[in-house]
Amino acid sequence: MQQPAIPPRSLTRHDIKTLALAAVGGALEFYDFVIFAFFALVIGERFFPADLPDWLRQLQTFALFAAGYLARPLGGVVLAHYGDKLGRKKTFTLSILMMALPTTVMGLLPDYASIGIAAPIIMLLLRVLQGAAIGGEVPGAWVFVSEHVPSSRVGGACGLLTSGLTLGIILGSLITQGLTYLLPAGLLADIGWRIAFLIGGGFGLMGMFLRRWLHETPVFLAMQQQRSQTRLPIKTLLLSYRPALFFSTILTWLLAAAIIVLVLMAPVLFQKWFAISAAQSLQANTFATCMLMIGCIGGGVAADKWGMSRSLLVGCLLLAAAVLWLFYCLSFAPSQFFLAYGVVGLMLGVLGIIPAIMVTVFPTQVRFTGLATAYNLGYAVFGGLTPLFITLLMPLNRQLPALYLLTLCAAVIVSCLVFERKQRSFSKKK
Structure with missing residues (x-):
């Protein structure tokens, strides 16, 4: 299918x-x-038998x-279907409402x-609703911003948005630290964690209010005018x-895997397996996440300047080296832990390149559906099982997270080279 033409602009x-x-x-x-x-x-202690x-x-x-x-x-897939058929903006309002309501109920749940x-x-049912909401939110946001900017700025736009999403992790870390510092352990277990969830519900409503000022993307509007939409985007995606x-x-x-292991699970893993104090692990986590925000923007800008594939390959190599250094420091040089974790956060900037690449490999007609399907399948199958995999096998080898991430970096490098070769071969045949 021909993609709708958008006049070049700055x-x-x-x-x-x-x-x-969109980022906020x-x-x-x-x-x-x-x-x-x-x-x-804390949730484990409150929601399962003692x-x-x-x-x-x-x-x-x-x-x-x-x-x-x-x-x-x-x-x-459901939200992306309507995003490809009815518009990108409408899915934003629905997804954020689907997130805000379950989060509020979690904070009130006996x-x-x-x-x-x-x-x-x-709690399980509410978590499922949250997952369904974020499944449409993140890929929809990447598509939305990439279709609002010139093609030469897609990397920077996706990197900026990914950095904005990272701000949500920083907010979570800061509020967790604040509540942990201000409240005694017993009070934190009783009501402290609930305060964090109720704040989240308020954040969701605030985000929904902010999105009133967003407009539909020029690319989608052009596609509507040309009537080049597909009747069933998921079918076109799977066939072509x-x-x-x-x-x-x-x-x-x-x-x-990188976000889950190095950012979300890291404070618990560092405390449990490497004897890092709760205060130190949370402070280091906040620092690393701030560096991640900078890295995502840098990765996106690098993709626009030097090419997405080249930037991704270099980024994977740098990330692998940083992960090795971090886990070496955790075991043998704890005094360097804080600095090493910050470098890992910066090298995670490769994550700002990934959405920009995914946006460009799908045409407009199935872009939302393609990105959402790949992103959510990857997160569901691999991201969802990663915490269980790490938790079960960590007692056998404390270096397992590093080995796992190194393997994934190698797999992405190989996949990128193979995909590029196939794309060049396909272009020559055409």
């Missing part, structure tokens, strides 16, 4: 405003999704966390001591764009 003030609003709204919604991870230990072994309670808690990822494909087995079951779908899923695997 980045306007309206584009910058759109990027800022995405950050507020992402906070709602990740705050669960920061309070995983007589369970510690390892089993932790495993079940991360299973609840994983449920949000497993729900992403369904929510992502625990196991009050309602028994119903507590973890209801399987290589791009597979490649994007591999990219998402690295993106998901």
Whole structure:
């Protein structure tokens, strides 16, 4: 299919405003999704029987966390279908509402001591709703901003948005630190974590309000005028764009695993397996996440300047080296832990390149559906199982997270080279 032509233009003030609003709204919604991870230990204590072994309670808690990822494909495909058919903007309002309401209910939900087995079951259902919402939000946001800017700025736009999403993680980390510092352990377990979830519900409503000022993308409007939409985007995707779908899923695997292991699970892992104090691990996590924001913007700008594939390959090599240094420091040079973790955060800037690549490998007619399907399948299958995999095998080898991420970096490098070769071969045949 021919993609709708958009006249070349420079980045306007309206584009910058759109990027800022999308990034802030995405950050507020992402906070709602990740705050669960920061309070995983407390939630495990409150929503499962007290007589369970510690390892089993932790495993079940991360299973609840994983449920949000497993729900992403369904929510992502459904929201993406309407995004490709009815418009990108409309999915934004729906996805953020689907996130804000369950987060608020989580903060008010009675625990196991009050309602028994119903507590973890209801928490599971709410987590599923959160997963469905984020499944449409994140890929929709990348598509939205990439279609608002010139093609030469797609990397920078996606990097900026990914940096904005990272701000949601920083908010979660800062609020967790603040509540941990201000409240005694008993009060934190009783109501402190609930305050964080209720704040998240308010954030979601704020994000929905901000998105009133967003406008539909010029690319989608042009596609509507040319009447070049497909009747069933998912069918077209599976029939005609399987290589791009597979490649994007591999990219998402690295993106998901890196965020989950190095950002969301890291404070718990550092405390439990490397004897890092709670205060130090949370402070280092906040620093690394701030560096991640800078890295994502840098990665996106590098993709625009030096090419997406080249930037991705170099970024994967730098990330692998940084991860090796971090886990070396955790075991043998703890005095360098803080600095090493910050460098890892900066090298995670490769994650700002990944969405820009995924946006460009799908045509407009199936772009939202293609990106959402790959992104959510990758997160559901690989991202959702990563916490369980790490939790089960960590007792056998404390260096497992590093080995896991190094393997993924190698897989992305190989996949990128293979996909590029196939694309060149296909172009020559045409």
